[in-house]
Amino acid sequence: MKYPDIPLSKLLSFIEEDAPFGDITSEYVLDKQTCQADIIAKEDLILAGISEISRIFEHFRVNISPGYKDGDKIDSDTIVLSLQGDAHAILLVERTALNLIGRMSGIASETRRVQDRVNSVNPDCRIAATRKTAPGLRLLDKKAAMIGGADTHRFSLSDAVLIKDTHRTLITIGEAVRRAKNASAYHLIEVEAESAEEAMQAARAGVDIILLDNMTPDQITGVMDLLIISGLRDKVLIELSGGINPDTIEKYAAVGADRISLGMLTHTVRNADFSLEIRK
Template sequence: MPGELPIHHGSLEHILPPSWKAQITSWLAEDTPSFDYAGYVVGEKESTATLWGKSAGIISGVPFFTEIFKQCGCTVEWHAAEGSYIERPKDGSHKFKVATVRGPVRGLLLGERVGLNLLARCSGIATVSRNLLISLRSAGYRGILAGTRKTTPGFRLVEKYGMLVGGADTHRMDLSSMIMLKDNHVWSRGNITEAVHAAKLVGGFAVKIEVEVQNEEEADEAIAAGADIVMLDNFTGEGVKIAAKSLREKWEGKREFLLEVSGGLREDNVFDYANNGSPPISTFPYGVG
């Protein structure tokens, strides 16, 4: 139902591309490009390691973490489901058991740092996503919260996965997923209309076109040219309210388009954008994990 927090039925592992395990192999290869000298010290004795959580948040990145240790000859037993919110225990211990990893000591240590880095970042992004979405819902916002393409090179799959687990939309995954015309695209082509028409020539009917605009006049030009999505970039909360109302009244029954607001959105000011009566889709730059 619109406005509810997204609930995923089944494992999100099923949407991962065939290449995801090879990506994990590359991470392990990066960390051990030649000899594992410390591995000689510890050897192959079977042992057990416990993953402890010390901060409240959403568990995310389970398939990646499990595969990391699988490639190191270990098995992982999870004590918390992916997507669940883990709170700090009230018994004063300040930590909780998240998973148990079993295997040869060398394998446990080979996967340790890669696994922890992955899980911390993915869980952090999922937690930020969920917390922000809850804040927006409490303010009356019933639209979509989406991420951006401002991801860490080589780590996009993990970061977008974290957004999904947290309940956010991934937006476009890459340059091939959708055409987004920003100010530099428009500048190089001459104007918004020419840029949209050029994009339509190569994108065809199946690829959506989004145009970034700085004011209502540019939004009108983008809509008239046939843009599917109009991004109101760096508008204030009040500016979004005024522009959204005006554009929808002006183009009602004439053009179909979607509005999106991006730029300058933070956890401490989202209420300014949520309380605008008829909110557009919002994007939020996830830069930390």
């Protein structure tokens, strides 16, 4: 799979944030010297972010010897990247690199675990990462979820039409869909529905995706049955969201939906554990 390229300028901005006036500790106490270092995974994980941190180290003229690539399954105590170069440069990048690879691998690992649970019940259903990402880190968070096996959903408000409850308060579903269709023929149209009635209105209006939000598995099954009876099920993708977590996701996957979107993949992140160890 082709993953999005993160602009180098974006990655270097993290270094500028961490060392706006340089790494004064290394500058004050260390002579200029060459050293070797290893970045080591301290737990089993799905690797993500290795390409980003490699590019940062290379920018600072540190030689890298990558042993693995994004998406690889890594065992604890594995060296995922070896470094050789100026000690000041390695120490300058160290924390930023560990933060990035830790966050991205944490997202990818959790995504893979959840997608595996879904696959065990419904191999045709994919989980999706939402826009509930840390400001400034969306591209990285979304890429990490992709590496873990998720659909990216929307990268931004500019990608697709998603008519939510906040829109429906101000306009009817039918009129909102009509306006969206008239505005552009090149964007998918999705409607969030909180009841069977709203879901049927959206399906009859000709949307591409119906997002069933905050429904129980039994309620979702009822909506699916109505769509089948009406001959509309095959004309729309069904996405689920709201109150779904890794402990309940198999029940939701079993109803036969096409997508399950989960904010928890990116808004509640447990960093994977990595360390950088210097070899003199």
